[in-house]
Amino acid sequence: MATIRATCADCGDVEITSDEVVVRVCVDNGHGSYTFRCPGCGMAVAKPAEPRIVELLIASGVRLHRWRLPAELDEQRVGDPIDHDDLLDFHRLLGDDGRLTTELGRLVEG
Numbered sequence: 001m002a003t004i005r006a007t008c009a010d011c012g013d014v015e016i017t018s019d020e021v022v023v024r025v026c027v028d029n030g031h032g033s034y035t036f037r038c039p040g041c042g043m044a045v046a047k048p049a050e051p052r053i054v055e056l057l058i059a060s061g062v063r064l065h066r067w068r069l070p071a072e073l074d075e076q077r078v079g080d081p082i083d084h085d086d087l088l089d090f091h092r093l094l095g096d097d098g099r100l101t102t103e104l105g106r107l108v109e110g
Contacts, residue, residue: 004018004057021062022035022036022065025065026069027067027068034047
């Protein structure tokens with residue numbers, strides 16, 4: 001088990017073991033980061049990591065977690081973006097049980 005020196009915003013330099021770190025790499029764009037819990041203050045810390053750092057951490061025995069970007073990012077966007085008036089209308093709709101039921105029924109029927 002390797003000892004790794006990392007930095008906590010509150011405690012400064014801390015030493016942690018490879019078991020206490022997780023490397024996260026996005027399969028879609030290759031961006032990497034590593035996370036750990038500071039042994040001094042218990043704060044969860046996440047730091048970006050260049051590919052070279054990712055490789056070093058993995059070689060030191062750090063667990064690798066691969067993840068993907070949400071599929072919603074690839075969806076076609078149609079229609080105008082929502083604005084402040086749309087949010088106000090939605091807020092009013094949520095407060096009117098009868099109208100909300102009617103609108104939800106229309107959505108279910110198509």
